[in-house]
Amino acid sequence: MDKYEIAVIGGGPAGIMAAIAASQNSSSVILLEKNPKLGRKLLMTGGGRCNITNSKPIKRLLNLYPQKNFLKHSFYTFTNENLLSYFENKGLAFVEEDNNRIFPESEKSSDILNILTYYLKDVIISYNFEVKSISDDFIINDEIKADKIIIATGGITYPRTGCDVKNYHLTSQPLTDIKYGLSPLITKKDLSNISGITLNDVVISYKKIKIQGNVLFSHEGLTGPGIIDLSNEISQSISYNLLENNNPDIDFEIFVDLCPNLTREDLQERFNGDFQIKGKTMIKNYLKLFLTNNFIDFFLNETDLDGETQLSRINKKTKNRLIDNLKRFSFEIAGFNSNLAKITIGGIDLTNVNPKTMESTLIPNLYFAGEILDLHGPTGGYNLKIAFSTGYLAGLSAGEK
Numbered sequence: 001m002d003k004y005e006i007a008v009i010g011g012g013p014a015g016i017m018a019a020i021a022a023s024q025n026s027s028s029v030i031l032l033e034k035n036p037k038l039g040r041k042l043l044m045t046g047g048g049r050c051n052i053t054n055s056k057p058i059k060r061l062l063n064l065y066p067q068k069n070f071l072k073h074s075f076y077t078f079t080n081e082n083l084l085s086y087f088e089n090k091g092l093a094f095v096e097e098d099n100n101r102i103f104p105e106s107e108k109s110s111d112i113l114n115i116l117t118y119y120l121k122d123v124i125i126s127y128n129f130e131v132k133s134i135s136d137d138f139i140i141n142d143e144i145k146a147d148k149i150i151i152a153t154g155g156i157t158y159p160r161t162g163c164d165v166k167n168y169h170l171t172s173q174p175l176t177d178i179k180y181g182l183s184p185l186i187t188k189k190d191l192s193n194i195s196g197i198t199l200n201d202v203v204i205s206y207k208k209i210k211i212q213g214n215v216l217f218s219h220e221g222l223t224g225p226g227i228i229d230l231s232n233e234i235s236q237s238i239s240y241n242l243l244e245n246n247n248p249d250i251d252f253e254i255f256v257d258l259c260p261n262l263t264r265e266d267l268q269e270r271f272n273g274d275f276q277i278k279g280k281t282m283i284k285n286y287l288k289l290f291l292t293n294n295f296i297d298f299f300l301n302e303t304d305l306d307g308e309t310q311l312s313r314i315n316k317k318t319k320n321r322l323i324d325n326l327k328r329f330s331f332e333i334a335g336f337n338s339n340l341a342k343i344t345i346g347g348i349d350l351t352n353v354n355p356k357t358m359e360s361t362l363i364p365n366l367y368f369a370g371e372i373l374d375l376h377g378p379t380g381g382y383n384l385k386i387a388f389s390t391g392y393l394a395g396l397s398a399g400e401k
Helices: 013-023 040-048 058-062 068-077 080-088 109-118 165-169 225-237 264-277 283-289 293-302 316-327 382-399
Strands: 002-009 029-032 094-097 101-104 124-126 144-151 179-181 185-187 198-206 209-217 221-223 252-257 329-336 343-345 366-368
Touching: 002 013, 002 382, 013 029, 013 109, 013 144, 013 382, 029 144, 040 109, 058 068, 068 382, 080 094, 080 101, 080 109, 080 382, 101 109, 144 382, 179 225, 198 225, 209 225, 221 225, 221 329, 225 252, 225 343, 264 316, 283 293, 316 329, 366 382
Parallel strands: 002 029, 002 144, 029 124, 144 366
Antiparallel strands: 094 101, 179 343, 185 221, 185 329, 198 209, 198 252, 209 221, 252 329
């Protein structure tokens, strides 16, 4: 039986960084990866460009996470400057795009992975190694004995990358409910005829939750940054657990404010004046002032109004219906698009993990990092930030003698 000081389970960004940090103080580290290659999910992030982190100052960054108090120590231990220096020291430059998103200048996630792999030069990597069991005395699959173990196996999204619900049960560590995160939404109505259309900078609401951002129509429903971020809030507010049912019955409604810069009163006043002055204008042409052109026909069909109707022929009741739909256009949602959910919400209960070391408070010498923990953030580099910072802290802590 092979023996190591530290075994890291999972070759994603959290596991890789944990192994790198652990190897700084330990000469006996093994990284166990289920796939024939490392970083499968990492290569897919940011559309293959790798939105590696978000450049907001740490205090502002932390305020965007539900678990900011838990993340504080790891974020200050391994900052964005620390992270980017690993790559800049090897000649990789970065660019900042909208919303403080950081990408490699080469726009290749493979460049990120290649450099991370270089830093694993002192780590033994075992590929095609699926961890099926961990004994109480840290024997893995009856093959490997470790003094300390770091579990960084990720969540349940993108199963083809090696994610598996079984990973949650490798230890007796308590779990929170497991849910879909950063997920497109499947609509009850077929939207394929408007697939590809984007509504820019609208306000999407679910109950009392509101998020401003872009909405993109797809063949299966709604996506885009605004929808993706709202899905986190929706998912947390609904009672379900994917460990108990991987196809939950989910049914809810969301609303889109198509004119967020105008109040209902503003629209009412504007309609009252314009409908008199521009009475011969057809409603389909008039709505170009408020809506993107290729969305107007769909909008009119949903409001049951003929686009050829002149403004002067629209009565008060219809005018109010137009305002209602411009300010609160509804979509009935049939569920989350599980095939495209980017992250997992829920995981190892943070109550039983020390945020200053990432070590279990129930099982000494057992550490956790990344998405397997009950940690998540919005889209825009926030979740890779979690992976790298918690991974580094877990590896650093485990490597201490």
